[in-house]
Amino acid sequence: MIARLRQWKITALVAILLFPQMVPAKEQSSTEGLTARDYGTLPSISMMTISPSGERIAYRSTADGKDFAIIYSLSEKRHVASLDLSEITPRNMYFATDDELILVASEVRRLFGFRDKLDLSTAYAFNLEQREVRQLLTPGDLIYRGQSGLGRIAGFSPDKKFVYMPAYVPDDEYDQSPRMSLVQVELDSPRRPRVHFKGQDESIDFFLDDKGQVIAHELFDNRKNRHTILALQGDEWKEIYREDTELMKISVVGLTPDRESLVLVANNSETNRDDYFIMDLVTGEIENAGLGRSDADIESTFTGMDRVVWGVSYSGFNPSYKFFDEDLDKRMAEIQAYFPEHSVWLRDWSEGWDDLIVYVEGSNVAGIYYKFSKGQAPVQMASARPGIADEMVHPIGRMSFRARDGMIIPSLLTIPRNSVAELKNLPAVLMPHGGPGSYDRVGFDWLAQALANRGYLVIQPQFRGSTGFGLAHYTAGHGEWGGKMQDDLTDAVSVLAKKGIVDPERVCIVGASYGGYAALAGGAFTPELYQCVVSINGVADxxxxxxxxxxxxxxxxxxxxxxxxxxxxxxxxxxxxxxxSPVRYADSFQAPVLLIHGEDDLTVPFSQSKDMYKKLKRAKKPVQLVELKDETHHLLHNETRLQTVEAIVDFVDQYLQPSTE
Incomplete structure (x- = not known):
């Protein structure tokens, strides 16, 4: 581990005595070498969360081909319960109470009466004492049958007996345009939920006081392009905000601790960065809270289950934080200081913030969970990837370059460990991120690590159109699909080739989602630049x-x-x-193409890759298509993740011919 970390004398709970299933039967030594499968496999431990009292933790375990949610008592040093996740694919989990674990999961399937497949995401409550799993909202039980996104909880009743969840509720069985309402669900008996607050046709969110009463109501009218916020004042609803806009310019994220104001994230015209504002629930006046920075966006807020906001995180290759409580703010700064150059993610906290669960990853760490409790030595809880030793993580460097029109493009480089001493004439993989409104971070990128392990320098430019670097950088990408956004990728290769770092005759481009589009656009519009092209769930048309x-x-x-x-x-x-659209330029391709796509992808339909494959075949271009069975846009399943990483590494190896020494 990091030298400075040892000064804290961290207690390691990963010992066999406490978490026997977390340690693999045979630890892989750094001299054995790792394969693409080792880097691509799902983390053995993920989604770690802590109960309100701080007495219990829960996490997802995918070790030894099994998939379980494990609940562990820290005070009793024993497992309290486990839940088989073979029938549930969780995207998130957290404690509602010490005895109730909430799992947000999704399933893509067809419903009778609907033409397309639906992503029927929902939330489940797992009672640790009764060992029962209950689906909190079931389509057709009061709520509209054909809806997804059912995992969101807007608040709890004061006694934590009920949760309040947004859902579309039809007026009758013939209503095909139901309105979003707030539904009250009993945790112990979720069948037969009832409407807690009836929404309007344009409702999108609800905010509650500490008694469970809705005190703010957010609406967006797509026909009128109107964003509205209503506040309860006495017994009447008053409009405190209205803006006519195609796209919402403010994001309402929570409430201040006194529940007298809403918390907003919006652009600050003076800094051109996303900033933190509060809106008075009586007057509607908006005030800057003074948390914004000129060098970073406010990216997210730390919000309790009551939607009260306690702090913020800022954008950047590594996260940084600001909390309203001075003691907590100091604690978090000290934690980050002990992991220099690494990403320290605050994952969860107990009630009162006495216990913090943090996750660390970066150039020397493949992912480790820690518990930092007030007044106590920090505790190492578990390694996410125990089979990958620190010395087998390929380091992540940073660089910025000036694009052809002068715009500065920040970038990350994942460097093969055996090339760190001499960055010269390396084969490279250009890997644009998805979105495009997103950006890459310092962390364990399984695909970048797998490719670096084969000797490739992995280049991740934050091209214009990426978020996280200010509004001007983001909006500079508007209208530039296949244009200046693509030029930024080309310029990244050109700059590194001119410096002698990259061999321009050995470059492939690999991307997923928008990155898949960018990979295909690279093959279509700059065909001489790449020796191979890989698109994962990418847009072609x-x-x-x-x-x-x-x-x-x-x-x-x-x-x-x-x-x-x-x-x-x-x-x-x-x-x-x-x-x-690359699909219209199949004749221009020179490099071989690998298309990989999930059959249940509802974000970018499988037909996008299928059509691209047909056009390339007709043009007699070398192309392969890999269909991932039962997989979505996000590669959530271990089998298809491994299928993907092996197919990509094998394909790239054919054309870049890395050294095997």
């Missing part, structure tokens, strides 16, 4: 993609407006969409 969004949401929905603005600066014409 922008015209078809936008048509799917319009069919799914309606052409007046904000989602369609978002894509119109992102791709075409407000109006993505047919000519523009076709001009930048």
């Amino acid at each position: 922008l015209e078809d993609m936008l048509r799917d969004e319009e069919r799914q949401h309606g052409d007046d929905h904000w989602v369609v407006a978002y894509w119109q603005k992102n791709i075409g600066k407000g109006e993505a014409s047919r000519d523009l969409l076709r001009k930048v």
Whole structure:
């Protein structure tokens, strides 16, 4: 571990005495070497969370081909319960009380009466004493049958007996345009929920006081392009905010501790960064809370189950934090200082913030959970990837370069360990991120690590259109799909080649989602640059993609407006969409192409890769298509993740021919 970390004399709970199933039967030594499968496999331990009292933790364990949620008593030093997750694919879990664990999960399947598959996400409550799992909301039980996104909890009753969950509730069995309402669900007996607060046609969110009463109501009218916030004042609802806009310009994220104001994240025109504001629930006046920075965006807030906000995290290759409580703010700063250059993620906390669960990853760590309790020595809880020793993690460097038009492009480089001493003439993989409104961070990127392990320098440019680097950097990507966004990727290779770091004759491009589009655009528009192209769940036909969004949401929905603005600066014409769609340029491809796509991908339909495959085949171009059975856009399953990483590494190896020494 890091030298400074040892000064704290951390107690390791990963010993066989406490967590026997967390330690693999045979530890892999650093001299044995690792394969793509070792880097690509799902973490053995993930989603660690702590109970309100701090007495229990829960985590997901996927060791030895099994998938369980494990609940462990820290005071009794024993397992309290476990839950088989073979029928549930959790995306998140947390404690509602010490005895109730909430799991948010999803399943893609068909429903009778609906043409397309649906992502039927929902939340389950697992009672640790009774060993019972209960689905909190079931489509058709009061709520509309054809809806997803059912895992969100807006608040709890004071006695924690009930949860309040947003859901679409039809007026009757014939209602095909139900309104979003707030539904009251009893944790012990979730069947037959009832409407706690009846929403309107445009409702999108609800905020409650400490008694469970709705005190603020957020709405967005897609037809009128109107964003509205109503506040309860006495017995009447008053409009305290209205803005006519295609896309919401403020994000309402929670309440102040006194529940007299809403908390907003919005752009600060003076800094061009996302900033923290509060909106008075009586007057509607908006005030800057003084937490913004000129060098980073406020990226997220730390919000309790009551939606009270206690602090913020900032954007950047490594996260940073600010908390309202001075003692907590100092504690978090001290924790970060002991992991220099690594990402320290605050994952959970107990009631009163006495116990913090943090997750550390970076150039020397493949992922480790720690518990930091007030007045106590920190405790190492578990390694996420116990089979990957510190010395087998390939280091992550940073660089910035100036694109051809002068824009600064921050970038990450994952460097093969055996090349750190001499960065010269390396084979490289350019790996643009998805989104495109996203960005890469310092951490354990399983695909970047697997490729670096084969001797490739992995380049991750934060091209214009990426978030996290200010509004100007983000909006500079609007209308630049296949244009300046693509130029930024080309320039990254050019800069590193001119410095002698990258061999320009041995470069492949690999990406997922938008990154998959960028990979295909690279093959179509700069065919001489790449020796191979890999698209994972990527977009190939922008015209078809936008048509799917319009069919799914309606052409007046904000989602369609978002894509119109992102791709075409407000109006993505047919000519523009076709001009930048790789599917229409199959004849231009020179490099072999590997297409990988989940059959249950509802974000980018499988048909995108299927159509690209057909066009390349007709053009007699070398192309392979791998269909991932029962997989979504996010590669959540271990089997398909391994299938993906092995296929990519084998494919890239064919064309970059790395050294095997």
